[in-house]
Every structure is written in C-alpha cells, then in structure tokens.
Amino acid sequence: MARPRILVVGAGFAGVACVGRLERRLAPGDADIALITPVSYQLYLPLLPQVAAGVLTPQSVALSLRRGRYRTRIIPGLAIGVDARAKVCVVRRITGELTNERYDYIVLAPGSVTRTFDIPGLKEHGRGMKTLAEAAYLRDHVIAQLDLADAAVDEQEKISRLQFVVVGGGYAGTETAACLQRLTTHAARRYPRLDPSLIRWHLIDIAPKLMPELGDKLGRSAMEVLQRRGVEISLGVSVAEARPDQVTFTDGRVVPTRTLIWTAGVVASPLVGTLGAETVHGRLTATAQMTLPGFDGVFALGDGAAVPDLKGGDGAVCPPTAQHAHRQARTVADNVIATLRGEPLRSYRHRDLGLVVDLGGRDAVAKPVGVELRGMPAQAVTRGYHVGAMRTNVAKARALTNWILNAAAGDDFVRIGFLAEEQPSLRHFEQTDAYLTPRQVREHIASLNADQR
Structure with missing residues (x-):
C-alpha cells in the first residue's frame, strides 16, 4: 500500500x-x-x-x-x-x-x-521589503544615491538623490525607515563633500497613527524617536504619483527623490x-x-x-x-x-506574546506580555526575542556576532554590486x-x- x-x-x-x-x-x-x-x-x-x-549579513x-x-x-x-x-x-x-x-x-x-494599488508609476519605481533580494538590492541602491550625490555637479540632482520616501507606518516601514536613516546619517561622515542637512527621510502612511497595534503610548514613543533623528512623519497621507526623480503625495506636496520604498501592507x-x-x-x-x-x-x-x-x-x-x-x-x-x-x-x-520593534542602535519599543518598554530594556527584549525565535543555532550565532561587530566597529558603506542598468520592479522580485x-x-x-x- x-x-x-x-x-x-x-x-x-x-x-x-x-x-x-x-x-x-x-x-x-x-x-x-x-x-x-x-x-x-x-x-x-x-x-x-x-x-x-548592513547591520546583519544576508546569511x-x-x-x-x-x-x-x-x-x-x-x-x-x-x-x-x-x-x-x-x-x-x-x-x-x-x-x-x-x-x-x-x-x-x-x-x-x-x-x-x-500590496500595491493603482497608483501611477508605483509598480515601476517602488521598491519593496519582502524578500532577501529586495533588502540586498535596497542597500546597494541607498548607498549608490550617496555616491552619486557626492559626485554630482547639479544641485537639483544632489537634492533628489539625498531624499528618501518610505510608505507604510507598520512594523516593516517604521523599522526600514529607522534602520536606513541611521545608516545614511553615519555614512554622511565619510562623504566630506556632502551636506548632512540635505539627507532627508520621509515616512508616510494613510493611517492616523504609527503602528496602532502598539497602543498610543508606545506608538507615540516610536514616533518621537524617529522625529528626534530627523525623520519627517506624515500621517493621513499616501502617494498620488511616482516618477523616476520625484514623488507626489496626496496632500499635494512634491518630493524630489530617486528612492520610493513601498511597505504599505501585504x-x-x-x-x-x-x-x-x-x-x-x-x-x-x-x-x-x-x-x-x-x-x-x-x-x-x-x-x-x-x-x-x-x-x-x-x-x-x-x-x-x-x-x-x-x-x-x-x-x-x-x-x-x-x-x-x-x-x-x-x-x-x-495567547499573544506581545510586540517588539527594533529602531536601530539603542532605540526600540516593545510590549512583551502587556509590559511597555522603551530604549535599552526594549532593545534587549527585542533582540533576545529574535534570537530565540530563530530556528538554527548557526543563525543565532551569526546575528549575535553581527550585532556585536556593528556596535563595536560601526556601519560600513560598501555597495555589493546588485544594481543593474534596468532596475527590477516589485513583480520581478x-x-x-x-x-x-x-x-x-x-x-x-x-x-x-x-x-x-
């Protein structure tokens, strides 16, 4: 049988x-x-x-x-x-x-x-954060914008390459904006020809709150951390149109940018x-x-x-x-x-175990079993949870080693070479x-x- x-x-x-x-x-x-x-x-x-x-390696x-x-x-x-x-x-x-x-x-x-919508230019110019290839590609893309802006002669090109738009105020969007903003801030020190004030990150979401699942207090805490770092947060706003060198918001604002990161749900x-x-x-x-x-x-x-x-x-x-x-x-x-x-x-x-959000460095918010945490205690719980949830000991060891190395030696700003002449879209990835x-x-x-x- x-x-x-x-x-x-x-x-x-x-x-x-x-x-x-x-x-x-x-x-x-x-x-x-x-x-x-x-x-x-x-x-x-x-x-x-x-x-x-670049805090963690793909492996x-x-x-x-x-x-x-x-x-x-x-x-x-x-x-x-x-x-x-x-x-x-x-x-x-x-x-x-x-x-x-x-x-x-x-x-x-x-x-x-x-999840995408019928927004002009979104599928052609938006970049996702759902696959390993997308994450690796996005890292190369962001560092490439710094390299190109550093070499640019035209001021308008420089401005557009140093503005970054993240759509989606959930966990993926908030953590992506937090981690990449931290990367570009630290990278600016290695580019003496760049004015750090030109690097601007925008986080937008059509919802009235950032990460509403966290509750009002922790959601507001995460928002304050990002704003303190210089991230411009706009709620009740989405994208009306995306072009290769600019994004139009639904409130009428036009942001010159070469980077649109789309994390507005799945x-x-x-x-x-x-x-x-x-x-x-x-x-x-x-x-x-x-x-x-x-x-x-x-x-x-x-x-x-x-x-x-x-x-x-x-x-x-x-x-x-x-x-x-x-x-x-x-x-x-x-x-x-x-x-x-x-x-x-x-x-x-x-039985819900709670929520954890890593905002990079010493910043995090967490709500394990209903207890609200911020800062280093939240970061310890957040990273402890992730290590515990990983299935293999090799992955646990790699993550811990990467975190220690990043804390001791700082970020690196090397492009691996994933960029191509024709930029792949969401449907390709x-x-x-x-x-x-x-x-x-x-x-x-x-x-x-x-x-x-």
Whole structure:
C-alpha cells in the first residue's frame, strides 16, 4: 500500500514549522513529506530592515532548510497553481519547466506579497521589503544615491538623490525607515563633500497613527524617536504619483527623490486565487481547524488564510504575523496527522506574546506580555526575542556576532554590486506574474495527462 503524500507549500514560518512537527511526530513509514520552495532557506523576515542597513549579513536571516531536514523532499520551485479536485499542485521549477506534484494532503502556506494599488508609476519605481533580494538590492541602491550625490555637479540632482520616501507606518516601514536613516546619517561622515542637512527621510502612511497595534503610548514613543533623528512623519497621507526623480503625495506636496520604498501592507500570495475557493479580503476562508470547507485534504494557514480568531470573537480572523503562522503550523501538523489516523481535529487558539520593534542602535519599543518598554530594556527584549525565535543555532550565532561587530566597529558603506542598468520592479522580485488562473491549471494538467496516455 502506497504511503500518503503530504505536500507543504511555502518555506516561511508556517511551512517550515509544519514540516518540522510532521517529521517529529510521524515515523518514516507513515507518510512521504515534500516541501515546495523556490529558495533553499527560511527567511527570518522581521530582520530584513537590518539586512538593508548592513547591520546583519544576508546569511544571518537565511536559515538553511538543509539543517535538520533529513526526510522531507525539498522541491526547488514555485507553486503556481492547485487543482484541488485532481489533487495536483503545478510547480514552476527554478529551471523554468512546469511539473505536477500529486498529493493526498496539501498544506497551503505560500505567504504573502507586497500590496500595491493603482497608483501611477508605483509598480515601476517602488521598491519593496519582502524578500532577501529586495533588502540586498535596497542597500546597494541607498548607498549608490550617496555616491552619486557626492559626485554630482547639479544641485537639483544632489537634492533628489539625498531624499528618501518610505510608505507604510507598520512594523516593516517604521523599522526600514529607522534602520536606513541611521545608516545614511553615519555614512554622511565619510562623504566630506556632502551636506548632512540635505539627507532627508520621509515616512508616510494613510493611517492616523504609527503602528496602532502598539497602543498610543508606545506608538507615540516610536514616533518621537524617529522625529528626534530627523525623520519627517506624515500621517493621513499616501502617494498620488511616482516618477523616476520625484514623488507626489496626496496632500499635494512634491518630493524630489530617486528612492520610493513601498511597505504599505501585504496581500495573500496569488496562489490563493488558483483554487477557486472562497476568500476573505484575498485570504482563503479557513475553519478554526485550518481546513478549507468543501476541499478534501486541503489545509491553509499563515498570511494566505483567514483563520478564525477564537479569542477575538465577533468574526475576527488572525492577523498575518509570524507569531500566528508559527503557532498555527503546530496545530495544522497535528490535524494532518489526526486526519491520517481518523482522529478528531483540534481548533487553533493562541495567547499573544506581545510586540517588539527594533529602531536601530539603542532605540526600540516593545510590549512583551502587556509590559511597555522603551530604549535599552526594549532593545534587549527585542533582540533576545529574535534570537530565540530563530530556528538554527548557526543563525543565532551569526546575528549575535553581527550585532556585536556593528556596535563595536560601526556601519560600513560598501555597495555589493546588485544594481543593474534596468532596475527590477516589485513583480520581478516577488514573481507575481508567474501564477496560473484556475482554468489554466486545469488545462495544464489535462494536457500533461493526455501526453502521458
């Protein structure tokens, strides 16, 4: 009798934690486990701003999947479509060819992509902070603006290269603005021809508050830290138009800039739309057991699933955070195993551990288990939390070493060489054009079946 095939899509917090628990709780002969991912690492997403600022190396946040994964078959590719009736997932391998992966049970944890709007010029000129490649590219881009401004003869060009716009007052945007502003401030000392007063950072958000999840006091504290450093914060404002050398805000202001960093939220991976299933604000409508109603053997969790928040009540769903993704993964793995064994499934419930925000250097705000912290105590809790949450000891050691080295030796301002003549856009970095429609999925599977006959 053939062993059941369990297919996990996505190597983020949810997918990797799910695979790890399945490996621990299933004997080798119980099932075949496979993981689909275009990269061979789990990205520790919360620390990407520090990679962009050069505080951490890319390897520090790229946790190898080959450490501790001995039974799971890792499929190097991107899941671009799922036919739940045929129980087939279509995969575009990193070589570009399409293959079919059959399954008995599938766990959908494809994560999310940067949310964009129909704003003129945004998709062409905006830069995201969702992938390791984007963070590395953004670091090179920011340092390149300093190099070019230092060599510029035209004053207007110099001004536009030394102004930076970050859109999004959530964790990603706030930490990105904080870390990169600190980088450019320190870098200015190495450019004797640059006037430091010309370096200006703008952080804008359409919301009325900065990081409202932190509460009024901590949100205001984070805002004061950034303003004290010289970051100009504008709330209730967004982007009306983006051009190569300027950005127009919705309040009418025109900012000359060559750098637009877009972190205004996320949406579920386009893979979600290939199933033809019911969604809530673009996320798959899942049960509290993280199954999909009407779909046999399909489980969904993380950023791509609207999982009921049983503690919140009133139809609330769990927010797309790493905390929820990691904890949901344990419940999903247990429920897949329960399904294999004909046992009842368990509902997902959580206890919030709090929030941490690293603003670089000695600055941070944190709210562990409801206790509000600022400054060095918050920074100690924040970095302690991140180290504890990393899956491998190698990653923990790298992060700690990088932080100590940065504190002792300061920042460096070297461009690695990721810039190209044609600047890649959000869709290039996040491969949002790669996915099939439900009809294309069915047609592709039918054509392959016909060829095999």
